[in-house]
Amino acid sequence: MFKILIVDDEFIERDGIIFLIKKFSFDFHIKECSDGEEALEYMRENQIDILLTDVKMPFMDGLELSQNAKLIYPNLKIIIFSGFGEFEYAKKAISLGVSDYILKPINQLEFKKTIENVIKEVVQENKERQDREIKNFTEKEHVLLKIINGIPIENIIERFSLDNYVDFINQYKRMVLMEFDKDFFHNHQKFIRKIQDNFESKTDYLNLNPHQGIFFFFYFIDEAVLKNLCMKIHNIISEKYEIDCYFAISNLLTSPYMISEEYSNMEHIMEQRFFVSNKYIFSKNLEMSLEATDEKFDNTMLKNIEHHIKVKDFCSLRNSVNLLIKKFSAQSDFSQIYVKFVLSNIYRSIYEEMKKVSEIDLNGKIDKIYYCKTIQEISKILNNIINSMEKQFSKEPFNDRHEIDLVKSYICKNYGKDISLDILAQYVYMTPSYLSSIFKKETGMGINSFIKNYRMEKAKDMLENTNIRIKEICNLVGYSNTSYFCQSFKEFYGLTPEKYRQKDETNE
Template identity: 40%
Template structure:
């Protein structure tokens, strides 16, 4: 509700204005003052949208009051009503950007028309300001998106001179959330996405953050600094995961950064967040990253050891050298510093590991295997056992390197599949099945060969295809959305804006305008 301040030293005049406001059903919060001095006090105490003031009043006249009001509220709508109709007054009113002036006695029709015009002015101004703020927020999101993708700060400053880059200093941490299914593209309406954001905010008291939709699988939260909130990483991660699981019945992987010291380190920190989440292929029972290694070192359950052995066996089967080395190292690290485990169990476990390794690749004959097992049972220190197994590991790694497919060839097959099936749902699991590799290994070699992750590659391809269709065809945006593999129009439009800095329709208009001018 807008607020109007009626200022006149004649109570009857104020009553007439109040009567007309009620008669024409203007929904306004009405405040009265009987002189300019009292009105100025009211202006300083609370926000006023419309100033309806007489000219000649004691203490402070209407002209001075309007001047002071304009200093306090640059967008205030001022209406003078006076018994004087002269040229000097009109000039002064116009210089103060008064909306109108009404002569006494007030004519009801003129009053109604003037108030309607004033209220419409306020609404138009609010709408314009909201659009400016929305465009600014969009640009900020676009800048953040480009920044984490390693666009230089100097280049961004030159491209967006109207943006105050100080907002980048508002963030204390970055949180990467990832789903194994295209969750965000499945939210049916824009408000459902906003509701999802609200759920995250409600999970943590006094928690404030901005969001970047990276792709249908990932979202990046940029946590704002708050000196009144104790930022406990483990508690934050647990609450977010619990809130999302409770509302949607799904799990998400969460990777959280250390405290930011400078916006310039955002690209490197984001890269680390993605790398930490890649560990999900080695810690299938966890959703919070980076993994607390002290936990894995202190686990003593033989069942967990069996899981590690199975993972190592699968790595050999799929020629996944990264996973093989990773899990071998996990097993070594677990017992390298754990002095409470029985020596007998340690010898039994690593003898079992030796048998499994040799059986899978047939690198040793039976006699050599038995001799090596005897050596393991004769070791007095774990470092000696580790040395024996590392030697076997090196033999197996050499064999795997000889047998595995060429990474370049594998990546070419994956790229070709993506280009042929970009209209369909594409996931890391699906793509890894096409080349008979584990998701973790495929993700690793894809980044090594292309310099970017698979999800980012898919999004970039779809965005470029959408841009090309906007440029070459007259297809509707909704049809383009479906053609390039998106199911949700609002999500597609938002992703396009964040990628190119303009909505699809706006981009098409700019392209056509440039073509006409060339």
């Protein structure tokens, strides 16, 4: 749709021209101004295709307006309409490069023919200009592709004699990398112009591949403003094509020598989208909104996860996996491939543990992780298999007698050492709570009671069959405090160790 500006100090005249435009079904975006100064001010802020102006107007007449308008838009099409007595104006208007001159009162057919001719001129000139731009930008693309691929600018100029292109790369102030998860640019070339229009600034576009393109900005745009424009474009594309697009914004370009480096930076910045979901605009200054922790990623975290898998500690397993994912997200020096490799190995370990009691199919599961677009998708996959593992082991009727026997054997061999529920659980790869539960179910008593009973029996045996001093017996059966040992022995047998020994000697 072409934009036409109608300028006349008489409302009736403007209204009559608008009537004729609508009568002959000319598809124009119409703007009205009542004098030359108002019209010139409008043109300084807005581009138009055709200027239709009266000659005699207050403040600034049509000829002066035409002269000033040509300074702003040299190719602007101007039509002047005026009365018979002002033919001298017509001659001057033609010398200013006015496209046509219509006499008042306006003849409708003459008006129609004049507008049609001017539209043809605008269409033809636009086509010629676009052809020139396409030719010029094909050469620009050649230069830009080499620059972003790291070939020194001096080498490009020297090899291809492109001294005249130094000027255009000096004009770029920012770059925006636009990316899709699938082919978009090859199938929607016409939409690129609409994207450029939405940026509201002069840009060059460089297609990199079917899902990536770069926009080069000729003028400075504040980063906050640019982010809003990118979000607006994202919303338009999402609504029209039902796909998401992502943007990485470069730093300000102060030299064409920054182009290659900033392109590499934008590609690195775009990697951040793997670690955050529902975010579409990325820049160097992006602050990841992730909860900070003091724990750093190392192999200890992976060892803990392996241990949680073996002992079936599902709560700790979930917490450790979520912490690992949080650390990966917060530390941007990890590559997607490495992160996917580590997390797929955790999935494989869980799978191998589940396979011991039930046949499950791993085919395609690992591939699914490598196809994930964000780390949150992998997190969901891992949490799902942890839930499945927990359900599987909660339903499975395991025979835990072997583990109980191992615990009993450990207590019998180490009753003189420090023994705790945590130590025993770690020994048989179980959670403390689970071991405590199955031990009581199997033996009828808690683990601590079993340890105390065994120690008291051993102490009793030593009191009956040896002359070892009571303090020494206390240490041999795992007590460090003699008073506490004596009290425990009395609670168990009704006598202190000393009286128990005396009683035993008396009975003899």
